[in-house]
Amino acid sequence: MADLAARGETPEVLFWVGCAGAFDDRYKRVTRAFVRILEHVGVKYAVLGMEETCTGDPAKRAGNEFLFQMQAMQNITTLNGYGIKTVVTACPHCFNTIKNEYPALGGEYEVIHHSTFLQQLINQGRVKAEGGESFKGRRITFHDSCYLGRANNIYEAPRAVLEVLDADLVEMKRCKTNGLCCGAGGAQMWKEPEPGKKDINIERTEEALATLDGNAEVLGNLTGVESTAPGLPAGSNHGGSIIAVGCPFCMTMMADGVKNKEREQDVQVFDLAELIASAEGLNA
Amino acid sequence: MHFSIQNILFLLVAVAGFGLFAWQARKIRANILVGRDRDMSGHVNERLWKTLLVAFGQQKMFKRLTPAFLHLIVYIGFIVINIEVIEILIDGIFGTHRVLGFMGPLYSALTGTNEVLGALVVLAVTAFWWRRNVQGVRRFSGPEMRAWPKLDANVILYIEVVLMVALFLMNSADLKAHQLEGKDLDGAFPISQFLTGLLPDNVSSLVVLERVGWWAHIVGILLFLNYLPSSKHFHIIMAFPNVYFSRLVPQGQFSNVDSITHEVKAMMDPTYQVPTPATNPDGSAVAPTPFGAKDVNDLAWTNLLNAYSCTECGRCTSVCPANLTGKLLSPRKIIMDTRDRMEEKYNSPLVFDPALYGKEAKHDPQEQLDKENHTLLRGYVTPEELWACTTCNACVEACPVNINPLESIVEMRRFLVLEESAAPNSLNVMFSNIENNGAPWAFSPSDRFNWADDLYMAEKA
Numbered sequence: 001m002a003d004l005a006a007r008g009e010t011p012e013v014l015f016w017v018g019c020a021g022a023f024d025d026r027y028k029r030v031t032r033a034f035v036r037i038l039e040h041v042g043v044k045y046a047v048l049g050m051e052e053t054c055t056g057d058p059a060k061r062a063g064n065e066f067l068f069q070m071q072a073m074q075n076i077t078t079l080n081g082y083g084i085k086t087v088v089t090a091c092p093h094c095f096n097t098i099k100n101e102y103p104a105l106g107g108e109y110e111v112i113h114h115s116t117f118l119q120q121l122i123n124q125g126r127v128k129a130e131g132g133e134s135f136k137g138r139r140i141t142f143h144d145s146c147y148l149g150r151a152n153n154i155y156e157a158p159r160a161v162l163e164v165l166d167a168d169l170v171e172m173k174r175c176k177t178n179g180l181c182c183g184a185g186g187a188q189m190w191k192e193p194e195p196g197k198k199d200i201n202i203e204r205t206e207e208a209l210a211t212l213d214g215n216a217e218v219l220g221n222l223t224g225v226e227s228t229a230p231g232l233p234a235g236s237n238h239g240g241s242i243i244a245v246g247c248p249f250c251m252t253m254m255a256d257g258v259k260n261k262e263r264e265q266d267v268q269v270f271d272l273a274e275l276i277a278s279a280e281g282l283n284a
Numbered sequence: 285m286h287f288s289i290q291n292i293l294f295l296l297v298a299v300a301g302f303g304l305f306a307w308q309a310r311k312i313r314a315n316i317l318v319g320r321d322r323d324m325s326g327h328v329n330e331r332l333w334k335t336l337l338v339a340f341g342q343q344k345m346f347k348r349l350t351p352a353f354l355h356l357i358v359y360i361g362f363i364v365i366n367i368e369v370i371e372i373l374i375d376g377i378f379g380t381h382r383v384l385g386f387m388g389p390l391y392s393a394l395t396g397t398n399e400v401l402g403a404l405v406v407l408a409v410t411a412f413w414w415r416r417n418v419q420g421v422r423r424f425s426g427p428e429m430r431a432w433p434k435l436d437a438n439v440i441l442y443i444e445v446v447l448m449v450a451l452f453l454m455n456s457a458d459l460k461a462h463q464l465e466g467k468d469l470d471g472a473f474p475i476s477q478f479l480t481g482l483l484p485d486n487v488s489s490l491v492v493l494e495r496v497g498w499w500a501h502i503v504g505i506l507l508f509l510n511y512l513p514s515s516k517h518f519h520i521i522m523a524f525p526n527v528y529f530s531r532l533v534p535q536g537q538f539s540n541v542d543s544i545t546h547e548v549k550a551m552m553d554p555t556y557q558v559p560t561p562a563t564n565p566d567g568s569a570v571a572p573t574p575f576g577a578k579d580v581n582d583l584a585w586t587n588l589l590n591a592y593s594c595t596e597c598g599r600c601t602s603v604c605p606a607n608l609t610g611k612l613l614s615p616r617k618i619i620m621d622t623r624d625r626m627e628e629k630y631n632s633p634l635v636f637d638p639a640l641y642g643k644e645a646k647h648d649p650q651e652q653l654d655k656e657n658h659t660l661l662r663g664y665v666t667p668e669e670l671w672a673c674t675t676c677n678a679c680v681e682a683c684p685v686n687i688n689p690l691e692s693i694v695e696m697r698r699f700l701v702l703e704e705s706a707a708p709n710s711l712n713v714m715f716s717n718i719e720n721n722g723a724p725w726a727f728s729p730s731d732r733f734n735w736a737d738d739l740y741m742a743e744k745a
Contacts, residue, residue, distance in 0.1 A: 019723040021735065028735040035739060049733040053722030061675050062711050063576065063697030065541045067718060069548040077552075100537035105545060146676035151536025177681050178347075181605040186675030190714035190724055194672040197610030204605075 020248030132281030205257025301506030385470030423598030431642020454497030576698025
């Protein structure tokens with residue numbers, strides 16, 4: 001962003017990468033997939049790079065309002081300094097915080113979650129999900145992120161994005177307003193769960209697996225198909241079912257759950273941006 | 285019209301009934317106003333619309349169809365049957381009999397509807413009783429459903445049946461007395477006409493039975509009215525203001541703490557003018573309020589209003605991911621604790637003090653000795669419960685009357701963190717990572733752009 005500003009240019013959108021998007025090895029792949037889509041469609045975007053810092057979401061949810069506001073003010077100063085109008089992010093926690101909690105502190109932007117952004121690109125015909133990996137006949141279930149869904153009423157955009165994939169979309173019993181948390185929100189990501197009968201992500205993963213396994217016929221002749229899609233880890237199976245997510249925390253929690261259930265062989269967890277990038281053949 | 289000792293007696297009973305209720309309502313109002321101020325003015329149309337949909341229209345009840353249908357019967361029955369109370373009040377005061385009878389067909393429609401609804405209410409209440417006591421719907425149990433909440437739930441059902449029985453006794457005795465005398469009785473009685481066979485064939489006995497039914501119905505209603513403030517059934521009144529004053533902002537938006545905003549702004553900009561602290565009328569500074577909530581008076585008045593609107597249905601707890609997976613947190617318990625604590629610390633009131641009922645309802649004697657720690661936080665709600673919350677808003681979404689347990693949970697977390705530095709250690713590590721590295725994980729800020737290293741891009745913008 002600093003380079004762009006030095007040239008006196010302003011971006012159409014600022015892509016807010018978020019801490020998970022910048023540091024989490026798994027979610028870095030989502031960041032790259034989203035960037036490839038942005039470049040593919042020719043959106044003039046910028047990232048803050050090293051000038052970005054945590055939005056303060058985990059601090060606020062954990063009750064550390066002071067730390068939250070320190071982070072928020074710092075980010076608002078940066079964003080306002082560059083005259084940013086539109087922010088797009090792949091993290092519902094960053095999305096919620098910047099959209100709903102920054103205005104009270106002087107940060108007013110149009111904030112878009114990447115699911116909505118991708119939906120807009122699809123509606124405009126700029127993303128067609130063609131020419132890459134086909135998802136025909138594969139089962140996908142979308143896990144609603146609390147901070148996208150209940151917190152901000154975004155239920156349709158991620159589903160509209162998945163619809164272009166021509167896959168078999170199946171809904172979990174607890175979805176949309178009744179969706180079950182992955183277990184990582186409210187700063188749970190950074191601590192051990194309190195004692196209980198089971199971990200929340202296991203409960204949620206069991207539900208997702210039960211939904212995906214609902215009709216074995218669909219899966220029957222597809223499991224074991226080796227994918228030739230470029231850019232995805234070699235040897236992994238891309239013929240199986242998919243738990244689609246739109247949040248880095250959900251990604252971690254669901255992937256851990258799938259691993260715990262020893263189902264990595266036939267069930268994978270992908271972010272919406274990764275699925276679209278694959279379908280567009282953008283896995284460079 | 286013939287005034288008699290009965291009219292005077294009725295007037296005394298009615299004035300006592302309504303007066304006692306007003307006295308109780310004032311105490312509850314005072315309890316709620318102990319909470320911190322929060323401006324809920326404005327957005328009148330939006331609020332009224334929401335009240336119409338959620339409170340009057342029962343919108344959120346319909347997430348679960350069976351109870352929604354049963355509840356709807358009792359709710360409509362309550363409203364329609366209480367139109368009859370107007371007639372009873374007029375008759376009682378002026379010594380008239382079925383004063384609205386002059387309305388003819390309209391009166392028949394009213395009494396007929398009343399009877400049908402009365403019968404449906406008995407059926408619905410029976411189904412409720414079955415669900416609670418025989419079928420054992422899971423959300424009606426749980427550690428917070430102690431002695432009083434358990435008994436209270438059934439008492440309400442019994443009272444409702446008694447009120448309906450009184451109504452049918454009154455109508456059928458009246459109807460039969462008129463039939464025996466060869467006279468017509470104003471109104472339609474689709475249910476009572478089948479009940480007359482159960483009654484004696486003697487006009488004077490029937491007149492007495494009609495009076496018994498009439499008095500039992502109105503005295504029952506007045507007693508029930510005064511039972512409400514001690515009961516979860518108070519939701520039939522409080523649900524309306526509670527929905528009206530519920531949040532209009534997105535559920536993900538947590539409240540901003542203005543006092544902290546001033547401090548942070550002053551830190552970042554030395555020229556920032558922090559507003560002068562409020563002063564008491566005598567000029568002394570007002571004692572600073574703590575960050576977050578330790579006790580009920582640290583919560584906003586809307587959070588306290590929430591506590592009086594809760595009917596303990598447990599929909600919040602039954603969708604709570606923490607509770608579902610066996611953790612200690614139950615959003616319903618947080619709300620019930622708030623109410624219990626209010627009545628312990630401020631006005632415990634009421635005609636009947638629920639806290640005094642049942643051994644389980646009493647606190648640990650050790651806890652009572654420790655006055656300092658006997659606050660909402662720690663005295664009732666443990667930090668373990670609070671830290672189990674994922675702030676997912678499922679409880680908020682589930683509540684049919686727009687109660688927000690999450691707000692209270694976050695306020696108590698704020699107290700733990702900002703006043704006591706009592707966060708779990710791993711969260712303290714996360715805090716210091718954000719402070720030092722600008723990320724909740726211990727990564728260097730200079731590595732923040734590394735994701736782009738192996739990505740082909742024309743230029744790094």
